Amino acid sequence: VTAVVARAPLIALAVAGLLLVAAPPFVSSFMLSLLTQALIYAILAMSLDIILGYTGLSSLGHAAYLGLGAYAVGILTTRYEASFWLALVAGIAVALAVAAVFGLVALRATGVYFLMITLALGMVVWGLANRWVSMTQGDNGISGVPRPSLFGLSLASGQAYYYFALGGAVLAFLVLRRVVRSPFGATLVGIRESESRMRTLGYHVWLHKYVGFVLAGGVGGFAGTLWGGYNGFVSPADVELTTSVKILLMVALGGRGTLVGPALGALVIVILENLVSVYTHRWLLILGAVYITTIVYFPDGILGTVRQWRGATRRAARAGESPEVNPISAEGRFS
Amino acid sequence: MTKRLLACLVLIAVVALTGAGDVMAQKGPIKIGFLAPMTGGAAQIGKDMTNGLNMWLEENGNQIAGRKVEVIVEDTQGQPNIALNKLQKLVESDKVQVLAGGLFAHVGYALAPKVDQLQVPMLYPVMAADDLTQRKPTKWVVRNGWTSSQPNHPFGEYVAKTLGYKRVVTIAIDYSFGWEQVGGFQKTFEENGGQVIQKLWAPLGTTDFAPYLSQIRRDADAVFSLMVAISALRFPKQYEQAGLKGRLPLLGGGTTFDEFVLPSLGDEAIGGVSALIYSAALDTPNNRRFVTEYRKKYGKVPSYYSEVCYTTGRWINEAAKAVGGDVENKDKFLAALRKVEVPDAPRGPVKLDAHGNPIQNIYIRKVEKKGGELWNTVIHTYPNVSQFYNYKPDEFLKQPVYDRNYPPCKHC
Numbered sequence: 155v156t157a158v159v160a161r162a163p164l165i166a167l168a169v170a171g172l173l174l175v176a177a178p179p180f181v182s183s184f185m186l187s188l189l190t191q192a193l194i195y196a197i198l199a200m201s202l203d204i205i206l207g208y209t210g211l212s213s214l215g216h217a218a219y220l221g222l223g224a225y226a227v228g229i230l231t232t233r234y235e236a237s238f239w240l241a242l243v244a245g246i247a248v249a250l251a252v253a254a255v256f257g258l259v260a261l262r263a264t265g266v267y268f269l270m271i272t273l274a275l276g277m278v279v280w281g282l283a284n285r286w287v288s289m290t291q292g293d294n295g296i297s298g299v300p301r302p303s304l305f306g307l308s309l310a311s312g313q314a315y316y317y318f319a320l321g322g323a324v325l326a327f328l329v330l331r332r333v334v335r336s337p338f339g340a341t342l343v344g345i346r347e348s349e350s351r352m353r354t355l356g357y358h359v360w361l362h363k364y365v366g367f368v369l370a371g372g373v374g375g376f377a378g379t380l381w382g383g384y385n386g387f388v389s390p391a392d393v394e395l396t397t398s399v400k401i402l403l404m405v406a407l408g409g410r411g412t413l414v415g416p417a418l419g420a421l422v423i424v425i426l427e428n429l430v431s432v433y434t435h436r437w438l439l440i441l442g443a444v445y446i447t448t449i450v451y452f453p454d455g456i457l458g459t460v461r462q463w464r465g466a467t468r469r470a471a472r473a474g475e476s477p478e479v480n481p482i483s484a485e486g487r488f489s
Numbered sequence: 490m491t492k493r494l495l496a497c498l499v500l501i502a503v504v505a506l507t508g509a510g511d512v513m514a515q516k517g518p519i520k521i522g523f524l525a526p527m528t529g530g531a532a533q534i535g536k537d538m539t540n541g542l543n544m545w546l547e548e549n550g551n552q553i554a555g556r557k558v559e560v561i562v563e564d565t566q567g568q569p570n571i572a573l574n575k576l577q578k579l580v581e582s583d584k585v586q587v588l589a590g591g592l593f594a595h596v597g598y599a600l601a602p603k604v605d606q607l608q609v610p611m612l613y614p615v616m617a618a619d620d621l622t623q624r625k626p627t628k629w630v631v632r633n634g635w636t637s638s639q640p641n642h643p644f645g646e647y648v649a650k651t652l653g654y655k656r657v658v659t660i661a662i663d664y665s666f667g668w669e670q671v672g673g674f675q676k677t678f679e680e681n682g683g684q685v686i687q688k689l690w691a692p693l694g695t696t697d698f699a700p701y702l703s704q705i706r707r708d709a710d711a712v713f714s715l716m717v718a719i720s721a722l723r724f725p726k727q728y729e730q731a732g733l734k735g736r737l738p739l740l741g742g743g744t745t746f747d748e749f750v751l752p753s754l755g756d757e758a759i760g761g762v763s764a765l766i767y768s769a770a771l772d773t774p775n776n777r778r779f780v781t782e783y784r785k786k787y788g789k790v791p792s793y794y795s796e797v798c799y800t801t802g803r804w805i806n807e808a809a810k811a812v813g814g815d816v817e818n819k820d821k822f823l824a825a826l827r828k829v830e831v832p833d834a835p836r837g838p839v840k841l842d843a844h845g846n847p848i849q850n851i852y853i854r855k856v857e858k859k860g861g862e863l864w865n866t867v868i869h870t871y872p873n874v875s876q877f878y879n880y881k882p883d884e885f886l887k888q889p890v891y892d893r894n895y896p897p898c899k900h901c
Contacts, residue, residue, distance in 0.1 A: 183581045187574075298602060387570060387573060389595075391568045391571075392570065435562075
């Protein structure tokens with residue numbers, strides 16, 4: 155039993171991966187488009203998890219990177235008729251560059267102050283999208299963003315783009331997992347748990363946070379470029395505060411500091427948002443209730459709760475042994 | 490012998506009838522996918538829109554061309570990206586046979602390519618984006634509403650000639666609907682000797698106009714304002730508070746003084762002159778009946794949003810009748826939708842021009858207080874105005890679509 159429980163995450167991941175690969179022929183095209191959205195949001199949520207879950211800084215400006223990536227693709231492909239791939243690289247580069255600047259400003263603070271500064275910086279990007287009309291077309295948004303083709307294979311169809319997004323999400327997951335499992339990632343967790351202790355140990359705390367912040371921005375920009383191609387349309391709504399809040403809640407709902415959790419959270423929220431609204435126009439109320447329940451009763455999110463439960467069963471299985479400390483299911487990470 | 494023949498005939502008739510009945514039963518109801526903002530700053534407009542459509546359906550036994558009707562309303566929140574999502578959901582998940590609704594011109598531009606891709610006819614009763622029936626025509630979008638600049642072509646002329654204003658400042662919401670409204674006004678106003686001396690733009694959803702009002706040049710004769718949704722609620726009051734009402738008469742695009750805001754406005758709105766395809770005060774038997782019934786049902790005066798969506802119900806019905814209820818035949822149904830003529834809508838006669846935009850009356854309206862309520866009294870009617878007004882379509886289409894910088898502000 156212990157062996158199965160120990161391997162459960164790997165098994166679950168493999169099953170989820172298989173399901174995602176096999177899904178397209180079995181689901182409706184609308185469901186497929188929701189899954190594509192969920193995958194792109196999963197990339198965003200996972201990238202935010204680096205800042206929020208692993209470093210312990212809640213950011214309310216993550217939609218900015220989604221917007222930067224999406225606008226880069228929108229503007230370059232429609233106005234300058236650049237190829238999607240060039241725009242994709244440019245989108246990531248712009249997001250990295252902006253994150254590098256924002257990081258200098260935001261990382262002077264922690265806690266609520268960090269939250270407020272990232273919120274303000276996010277609004278700067280929103281303001282640009284909204285008011286720099288000659289470049290972004292303001293409230294009109296940019297429509298007619300083309301979908302790319304890959305090795306001569308058009309990604310225009312819903313199914314092809316789904317696999318493209320799936321590939322992107324898997325790539326982002328592998329890269330981010332490599333990062334969080336590296337000594338660098340361990341240092342981030344250390345900073346989250348006790349910044350002063352890490353400093354006394356001789357770590358360059360600020361630099362670690364900064365690199366994490368910029369990395370998250372770059373991956374967020376990548377998600378943005380995929381979003382631009384998926385929607386074929388970019389508008390200031392993509393950069394709004396509500397989008398940032400949504401990403402934050404995806405991470406919280408799925409489970410901070412778990413990487414897979416935020417991806418799961420993205421899936422749940424995208425599906426909920428679209429299915430609940432079918433039944434009632436008061437769907438925002440229901441989403442709100444879900445959020446409050448999560449924050450109040452399951453602050454560790456879905457995956458965090460599952461891990462706690464698993465930890466408990468494991469402890470029960472090896473009764474008598476010293477209780478195991480799960481480095482990732484920590485508490486009080488929002489403070 | 491005759492008995493047997495009769496029995497045979499009866500049998501054939503019964504088979505034929507039940508067979509026909511089966512076909513009807515298999516087809517099920519006609520599903521209409523309706524997009525409208527039900528939450529957010531434009532929720533009140535969304536309500537007026539759905540009320541309009543529902544009223545027509547209720548008056549007609551919830552049937553179109555003899556088939557039951559099912560309306561599926563989806564909330565766009567007035568956001569293009571959400572509208573895109575919902576559009577896809579209505580077509581792919583709910584399998585609607587016809588789409589209608591939507592608010593905001595930029596949402597219209599965003600949806601059109603998707604509608605063509607999904608190949609389901611969609612009526613645009615509200616979204617007035619000019620180019621969809623001008624330089625970027627779409628196959629599956631049937632506009633039974635209007636173009637943004639349509640009322641303002643005659644209005645610009647009216648303001649220059651009849652009202653005699655020579656210098657006008659424009660203040661408008663900064664997106665395609667605002668640009669096209671101001672563009673249409675400026676074109677004919679300046680061709681008739683007027684001058685636009687300043688153009689101000691405020692973002693969609695603006696509620697505080699103080700920074701804009703303080704910039705308005707005081708050497709103007711009048712101010713042309715184009716407000717939508719929540720901005721229309723706030724603007725007239727702030728205009729008065731800024732001390733401008735007594736000095737510079739307020740003109741407007743139709744939505745600035747639309748009936749959806751009039752009940753919420755006070756005396757500050759009185760005297761506002763605007764142009765639109767409808768006024769609730771229109772004194773025709775059809776409209777009087779429509780207004781009375783609508784008030785009875787929903788407790789308020791219908792706005793233009795209600796009227797166009799009410800007429801949309803009838804529009805779908807006429808087209809569905811023309812194809813014998815066979816709306817599943819999409820190409821035939823689409824062709825029928827383009828052929829519909831409504832000679833006696835509450836707003837007056839409506840039929841499509843060769844480019845697919847309605848030719849209809851444009852009403853110049855003035856806000857007046859009657860019986861303690863504000864009404865858009867019709868002070869002049871331009872009958873049967875097309876989107877090109879008096880211009881030749883080919884020549885008109887050579888100019889670019891109106892935007893922020895076109896026509897250029899020569900007198901600024």
